[in-house]
Amino acid sequence: MPLRKPRIGIALGSGSARGWSHIGVLRALEEAGIVPEVVSGTSIGALVGAAYASGRLDRLAEWVLEIDWWDIVRYMDLRRGGVEGERLMRAFRERVDDAPIETLPKPFGAVATDLYTGREVWFQEGSLLEAVRASIALPGLFSPVRHQERWLVDGGLVDPLPVSLCRALGADRVIAVNLNGDIVGKHFGGRPPRLVTPSPLLARLSAGLQAMLGNNGRVEEKLEELDEPPGLFDVMAGSIHIMQDRITRARMAGDPPDVVLAPRLAHLGLMDFDHAEEAIAAGVDCVRLHLSLLRDVLNLLETGDREIK
Numbered sequence: 001m002p003l004r005k006p007r008i009g010i011a012l013g014s015g016s017a018r019g020w021s022h023i024g025v026l027r028a029l030e031e032a033g034i035v036p037e038v039v040s041g042t043s044i045g046a047l048v049g050a051a052y053a054s055g056r057l058d059r060l061a062e063w064v065l066e067i068d069w070w071d072i073v074r075y076m077d078l079r080r081g082g083v084e085g086e087r088l089m090r091a092f093r094e095r096v097d098d099a100p101i102e103t104l105p106k107p108f109g110a111v112a113t114d115l116y117t118g119r120e121v122w123f124q125e126g127s128l129l130e131a132v133r134a135s136i137a138l139p140g141l142f143s144p145v146r147h148q149e150r151w152l153v154d155g156g157l158v159d160p161l162p163v164s165l166c167r168a169l170g171a172d173r174v175i176a177v178n179l180n181g182d183i184v185g186k187h188f189g190g191r192p193p194r195l196v197t198p199s200p201l202l203a204r205l206s207a208g209l210q211a212m213l214g215n216n217g218r219v220e221e222k223l224e225e226l227d228e229p230p231g232l233f234d235v236m237a238g239s240i241h242i243m244q245d246r247i248t249r250a251r252m253a254g255d256p257p258d259v260v261l262a263p264r265l266a267h268l269g270l271m272d273f274d275h276a277e278e279a280i281a282a283g284v285d286c287v288r289l290h291l292s293l294l295r296d297v298l299n300l301l302e303t304g305d306r307e308i309k
Contacts, residue, residue, distance in 0.1 A: 008298070009038035009171020011163045012045030012256060014156030014178025014244060016138070017272040017279065018265040019044025023061050024283025025177050025261060026052050032291055034298070036175065038107045042155040042164040045177070046110035046135035049127050051096045053108035057094040064276040072273050089133050098129040107169045110135040111155030111162045115144055120158040122165055138240075160244040163257045173298060174256035177283075179265060180244045240270065259297050261286050 012022045022045060029036065041049030050059035070237070075088035101108055102125045110123040112134035123131030134145040134152040135201075144151040155162070166174045230238070252260070263286040268275055 001234055006038045006298075007170055008156065008299075009040065009166040009169065009174045010036035010049075011166040011176045012039070012041040013161040013177055013179045014043030014045055014047045014154070015160075015250065015265070016240075016270045017275065018043055018138060018179040018263070018268050019048055020064050020273070020276040020279035021179065021263040021283035021286070022048040022177055023057060023064070024277075024280035025263065025287055026057060027061075027280075028284045028287035029175070029294075030121070031292070032287065034175075034294060035134065036171075038166055038169045038171040038224075038283075040109045040111070040169060041073045041135070042111040042160055042162050043136050043138065045162070045179075046155065047132050049108060050110070051133050053104045053106040054096050054128070055105055056101065060092075061280070062106055063095050064273070065280075066274040067274050067276060071270065071275045089129060092132070096128070098127055101125050101128050101131060103169075104128070106220065109119045109162070109165045109169050111165060112137070112145070112147075112152040113155055113157040115151040115153050115205035117160065120155065121147075121150070121152060122168070153281070154308055156240075156244050156247075158247070159251060161251060161257075163252065164255050166257075167255070173259075174262060175259040175294070176252070178248060178252075178260055178262045180248045181262040208219045220241055259290075259294055270293045 010026070012019075022041075026036075026048070039053045041047070048057075053055050056184065075091065101123060102165070108124075110126075110131040112121045112123065112131070113119070114121055121134070123134065130145070130147065132149055135155045136142060137145050137152060138154040138156070142154075144153050146152075159177050160180055161178055163176055165172050165177075197290045229235075261280040263279075264281055265279060268279060
């Protein structure tokens with residue numbers, strides 16, 4: 001009786017703007033003849049993974065390569081007194097049609113977090129766009145999503161790299177794309193946070209946030225004094241980096257993937273969505289750098305299965 005070839009799955013991790021590198025990773029893998037059959041994603045990984053599992057990755061790539069920082073501000077709906085993200089999802093819907101997850105060409109799952117219980121929620125069926133919207137609901141950037149009597153937020157709070165979900169969807173071998181390695185403190189450029197001057201995009205976002213919060217919630221656009229604390233977005237980005245790095249390490253220790261790819265993205269900030277070309281190239285470079293390892297590990301694992309049987 002012929003042996004079944006192991007199913008390769010890919011777990012696409014969270015990482016905000018660094019997530020565009022997932023596009024480069026997926027393209028480079030397919031170019032090398034390594035085609036994941038199962039896809040799981042958290043946060044930005046869920047968004048890219050949804051496009052890939054739907055066969056719409058190229059349409060997503062065309063869109064993100066055109067995004068500039070004005071688009072980012074518009075997508076965040078800052079003028080509404082809150083960050084709803086509906087404009088972002090409307091733009092995403094124009095490139096990736098909504099469909100029941102269970103009808104997609106590839107098995108797909110997304111991770112979100114129950115805001116009140118702290119439990120992770122797996123989307124394996126139902127609306128694709130609803131799953132993506134819940135998974136990307138990063139506190140402080142996008143509002144929570146109401147789903148089946150629960151308020152859901154970003155899946156990266158509990159599982160930034162969804163290896164377990166990928167296996168549950170039927171993957172025998174899991175390639176994990178970790179966007180959270182070596183990022184703690186890197187958005188400060190190796191300098192103390194109080195010496196950093198925010199990027200133009202963050203300055204604009206800070207100005208919008210200042211307008212919403214009023215004088216009591218004033219956000220500094222430039223930090224020049226040595227005794228000044230880090231700005232709001234520096235604190236938020238640094239906190240998210242620390243949290244996701246530590247959770248990712250703990251989750252991988254308990255359920256290690258077969259291969260880990262970690263594109264070099266530490267220089268990209270939380271909101272650098274307008275750097276898609278750079279992020280995609282980093283994903284491609286990461287696969288090319290580790291291509292021999294990928295082939296060796298996957299081949300050795302397959303050979304090992306045959307010997308055991």
